[in-house]
Amino acid sequence: MNGFSLWRYEMRATVRRPAPLFLSFFIPLAIILIAFLSIQSFFQDEEKQIQAAIVDHDQTFETKSLVNQLSEEERMKRALRLEPMTTKEALKAFERGDIAGIMTIPKGFTKSLRVGENEPITVMTNQDKPLDSTMLTVLLESGAKYISASQSAVNAVYDLHIKQLPRDERNQKLQEAIVTFTLFALDRNEAFEEERVISGASVGWKTHAIIAIVFIFIMFFTILYQALDGGTDSTSMSRRWRMVNLTFMHQVIVKQLKWWLVLLVVLEVSVASIAFMNFPVHYSIGLHVGLLIVALWLSAFAACLYGLNVPPSVRSLVLVSISVIGMISAGAIVPEIYLPEWLYQKGTPFALTYDVFRIAFVEDSYGMPYKGLVLWGTAFSSLALLVGFRKEKRDAYVSVFTSK
Amino acid sequence: MLTYLSLHLNKWKKRPGLALFILLFPLLVTILSYPFFQKAAEETAVPVAIVDEDESLYSTTVLKRVKEADRLRVISMSSSEAEKGVRKGEIEAAFIIKKGFQDTLQNGEIEETITWVRSNESTLDVFAKEAIGAELMRISLNAKAGNTLEQSSSVSFEKGFQYADQFWEPDPLFQMDFKKRSSEALAQEPYTLASWQMVTIELYFLYAWVVAILFLKTLVADQRTGRLQRIMITQHTTFSYFAGHFLVMVVMSLGLFLPATIALFFLSTAPLPFIAEWSAWAVVVLGTTLVITWFFFMGLGRKRWTVIVLIVLALGSFTLTAADIGLTLAWPHSWLVHKP
Numbered sequence: 001m002n003g004f005s006l007w008r009y010e011m012r013a014t015v016r017r018p019a020p021l022f023l024s025f026f027i028p029l030a031i032i033l034i035a036f037l038s039i040q041s042f043f044q045d046e047e048k049q050i051q052a053a054i055v056d057h058d059q060t061f062e063t064k065s066l067v068n069q070l071s072e073e074e075r076m077k078r079a080l081r082l083e084p085m086t087t088k089e090a091l092k093a094f095e096r097g098d099i100a101g102i103m104t105i106p107k108g109f110t111k112s113l114r115v116g117e118n119e120p121i122t123v124m125t126n127q128d129k130p131l132d133s134t135m136l137t138v139l140l141e142s143g144a145k146y147i148s149a150s151q152s153a154v155n156a157v158y159d160l161h162i163k164q165l166p167r168d169e170r171n172q173k174l175q176e177a178i179v180t181f182t183l184f185a186l187d188r189n190e191a192f193e194e195e196r197v198i199s200g201a202s203v204g205w206k207t208h209a210i211i212a213i214v215f216i217f218i219m220f221f222t223i224l225y226q227a228l229d230g231g232t233d234s235t236s237m238s239r240r241w242r243m244v245n246l247t248f249m250h251q252v253i254v255k256q257l258k259w260w261l262v263l264l265v266v267l268e269v270s271v272a273s274i275a276f277m278n279f280p281v282h283y284s285i286g287l288h289v290g291l292l293i294v295a296l297w298l299s300a301f302a303a304c305l306y307g308l309n310v311p312p313s314v315r316s317l318v319l320v321s322i323s324v325i326g327m328i329s330a331g332a333i334v335p336e337i338y339l340p341e342w343l344y345q346k347g348t349p350f351a352l353t354y355d356v357f358r359i360a361f362v363e364d365s366y367g368m369p370y371k372g373l374v375l376w377g378t379a380f381s382s383l384a385l386l387v388g389f390r391k392e393k394r395d396a397y398v399s400v401f402t403s404k
Numbered sequence: 405m406l407t408y409l410s411l412h413l414n415k416w417k418k419r420p421g422l423a424l425f426i427l428l429f430p431l432l433v434t435i436l437s438y439p440f441f442q443k444a445a446e447e448t449a450v451p452v453a454i455v456d457e458d459e460s461l462y463s464t465t466v467l468k469r470v471k472e473a474d475r476l477r478v479i480s481m482s483s484s485e486a487e488k489g490v491r492k493g494e495i496e497a498a499f500i501i502k503k504g505f506q507d508t509l510q511n512g513e514i515e516e517t518i519t520w521v522r523s524n525e526s527t528l529d530v531f532a533k534e535a536i537g538a539e540l541m542r543i544s545l546n547a548k549a550g551n552t553l554e555q556s557s558s559v560s561f562e563k564g565f566q567y568a569d570q571f572w573e574p575d576p577l578f579q580m581d582f583k584k585r586s587s588e589a590l591a592q593e594p595y596t597l598a599s600w601q602m603v604t605i606e607l608y609f610l611y612a613w614v615v616a617i618l619f620l621k622t623l624v625a626d627q628r629t630g631r632l633q634r635i636m637i638t639q640h641t642t643f644s645y646f647a648g649h650f651l652v653m654v655v656m657s658l659g660l661f662l663p664a665t666i667a668l669f670f671l672s673t674a675p676l677p678f679i680a681e682w683s684a685w686a687v688v689v690l691g692t693t694l695v696i697t698w699f700f701f702m703g704l705g706r707k708r709w710t711v712i713v714l715i716v717l718a719l720g721s722f723t724l725t726a727a728d729i730g731l732t733l734a735w736p737h738s739w740l741v742h743k744p
Contacts (some may be wrong), residue, residue, distance in 0.1 A: 019712075027716065031723045038727030066578075094585075103580075113577065120581035127586045127596055137582055145538035148576035152542075153549035155577070156568035161557040177552070181545060188537050191544075193516040197491050199523030311422055313618070317429055325437075328444065337494060338528075340447035 002244045006254045014258065020228030025266065028220035032213055049081045050132045050139075052101045053090035060110040061175055065182050070143045080139050094124070100132035101125040103140070113151060146188060150181040203362060208335050210279060211357040214270050215332045218298070219323045221266055226259065226302040226319070227312040248307075248395070252388035256303035256381065263295035271360055281360050286368065290356035293373040297349045300380030307387035326350035349376040407644070412652050426615065427656075430608045430664030438671045441600075449477040452532040453486040453498040460506035466539045467501075473535040490523050497522040497529035499536055509544045510561075512551045542572065595678045603726055605665055606737050609690065610722040612661035613736070616653045616694055617714045620701050623649060624708050646702075654694050661690055685743045693736040 014021060056063050071082045082103070085093065090102045102124045112119040123140060125133035154177050162173045203211070233241070238248065268291060275281040305315045327333055329343055330350035345351060352369035359368075416423035454470065456463045471478045479495065486498035500519040508517050518536065522529055550564035559567075571577045584596060597605070626632045635645050665686060669679045697714060704710045725737035 023712070027719060031719065034723045034727045120579040122583060123580050124583050124585050127584045130599070133584070140580055142534050142538070144578050144580050145576065146541055148572065148578040149538070149541040149545040151577045152568045152571035153545040153552075155571055156546075156549040156564055157552050160553055160559045160564060160567060164557075180552075181548065184548060185541055185545065188514070188541050191514040191517050191537065191540055192520045192533060193518070195519055195521045197487060197521060197523050199491055199493055199525050203493065204525035205527055314422060314425055317425070321433065325440075334448060337451050337496065338448050340444065340449075343444050343447070 002246050003250060003254070005244070006241065006246050006250055007257065010254050010258050014229070014262075020225060021262065024221050024225035024228060027224060028217050031220070032217050036213070050079060050135050051081050051083065051099045052103060052136055053085040053093060053099050054082045055085060055087050055090050055102060055104045057107040058105050058109045062110045062113065062178060063105050065178050066105075066147060068182070070140070070147070079135065094126060097126065097128055099126065100129050101136045113155075146185045150178075150185040153181045154178055203335065203358060205335075207361045210274060211354065211361065212332055214274065214357060215327065215354065217270060218263070218267060218294075219327065222259075222263065222298050222302055223316050223319045223323065225262065226306065227316040229259075230255070230302070230306050230312050230315065232309065247388075247392040248309075249385060249388035249392050252303055252307040252384050255306055256299050256384060259299035259302055260295050263298050264292055267291040267295055274360075279361075282362075284359070287356070287359050289370065290359055290368075290373075293370055293377060294353050294356050296377035297353075297373055297380060300377050300384055301349075303384040304380050304387065307384045307391065309387075309391055323350075330354050347372060349373060352376070407648070427660060430611055430660060431667055434604075434664045434667045434671065438668070445600075449475050450528045450532055451477040451479065451495045452529060453479050453481050453489055453495050454536075455481060455483045455486050455498060455500040457483070457503045458501050458505035462506040462509055462543050463501045465543065466536065469539045470532075470535050476532055476535060478532075487521055490521050490526070493523070493525065497526050497532060499532070509540075509547050510551075512544075512548045514540065514544050542569075595675055597672070597674075601668060601672060602741060604668060605686075606722055606726055606740065608661050608664045608668075609686070609737060609740055610718055612657045612690060613693060613697070613718045613721075614715055615660055616657040617697060617711055617718060619649075619653050619656065620697075620706075620711055620714075621708070623701075623706050624711070627706060650698055653698070654691065657690060657694055658687065661686065682743065686740060689736060689740045692739070696736075 054067055056067065067082060067084070071077065071080065083099075085102075087104075090099070093099045094102055104122045104124070106119070106122070109119060109121070123137075125136055127133065154174075157177045158174060162170055162177065165173060232238075233251065241247070241251070268288075271281060271287070271291065275283070302315075302319070305318060310318075326348055327350055329339075329345045330336075330348060330353070331339055331344055332350065332354050336344045336346075336351075349372070352372045355369035356373070454467055456467055467478070467480070470476065481489070481498075483498075483500050486495070486500065489495040490498050498521040500521065502517055502519060505517050508514065518540070520529075520533060546565045546568040547561075549568040550561040553559040553564035554561045623632075626635075632642065632645070636642055639645075662683060666679060666683060669682065674682075701710050701714065721735035721737045725735050725741055
């Protein structure tokens, strides 16, 4: 009966002072919305063609075919626009921030290429356009490998055959070789026969992004809410509770129960919001049970730190540190398949929570993570009780054993 | 003024563990987590499977060279295992080098020599395809040169092949020298921070700022409990009280931000002039931010709600700057990032 009074007191405090709940919900929501807008604008920008200048000081058939090879390849053509310019024009455009980079072919480049000298072409990338300049670097590096392949073949044919031909035939044969090998290199995509398979268990980047957003939001909410709502009672208040046989241990239990309930509601609301935004959510009893257990371990984890009676600021910093590492190692930020083996830990409550979210979005989900999560939740709850009990045993006038 | 400084020092001395933890938290995070994040970033790679059905010299050479590529984790397996792996999402894609691969390449052809098995969710496998494509073209163009020479001269296929291949050693024939420049400074290569480093510094700035804002709660408490009135009665002025608190706030905030930021620069092996320049700029920005925060708090009557408003502003400053969606100029984090 007394325990119910404490519960009623906690819940009444939540209703009368809704600021912690309100702030814990809306601050992460606002941050996530801004991050979402940023990611959206990032992908919109990505669809634009990258503009770059090419300054050709050599102006030979080879350099023209080289530029052609770089800009005519299907993938390059979609992503990159190489505009021939003079040095002056290119520098002006660079200073104005109109282009992501300048590629300069030096005089005598063809001659050095012919004798096999590795004189590099200078590419100046614009640091003020980090995304564009990174894309430009990736595209040109990829193109450079194919050009090396065709140029090696041209050099071999020139050195071992064309060089020995009469002078009037030489130029024509060389141009023929360049065209043949360049066109051959441009057809490289024909080597691949694409075969699509249906991926039943794979999450995909879009779904992964949704899970990551929900996961980050929940963690952010938990950290903020336990900080704002996790103040300990004043000494006089604690003494009054003790008079009715309610110890600090009971307070830990009630706090955990309240946080469990609040977290469950927030989790259900988050998943429902995603369904409301027309993303396919597979509602099932399994999903609701999973969310219930996720709320259990998260509330138990926070209650455990609350039971240790550390200040809310330290609790929050500890939770932030553990959550960041936990989420990375669970593959919640970068998907697990890309992580090194030592980093991905599938037994952690963070990885198991990710699996629960998968149930919501992937029909063909492998394995049910309930057992592991229940174990983690029970372990944290027991630990929370134990630390609450130890504190009471140390501080209290009334022993927990003698109280009714 | 010194009285207030020692007062705070004594308060912190009562709970040294807590004070030290809050003060050293960013520095500890930097020193302890840097190797972890660096190793994790270095070893993060796209997992792909290569199935070698040809088991010829050409196919094993492609396999060996692709395994050395950066950012790819190449796993050799059977075609059924590979397809299963793609279906289960355990690997991004699978590349099956078909039987007859070497013969086709030796004939100067490449059409459909590799089956690229991918799912609808595969995205980053195009990088693996590029790497495999580059190695395939190296061999096939060497072979094509060998064929051309064999047909049009007395040079053998093998000699032509080897001659073309020698242009790849020690470095490929065609190379690009990438130089990073800023639109404002074309002449010199700037030392630049990676985006994750920039976000980390922004987080340290947020931490120092939020701790400074929370420190302002002591002023609210002093007013509520009547301590401020007592100071007014005994000293006839509150100037020293406020100046002392402002000083403590600035010193504490800089003490939180600077060591962690400098530690991050040192771990990233940034050059000394860069560290000095950045640190000086960060001190200016943080100092300005704290002055604005102080006057905002004082101007609005030192109320509890102003602390919450200031924390929301600090979070907004960080989020809007990191998100970079245009509304950035008014925020301290943006001043920090856009160093002139």
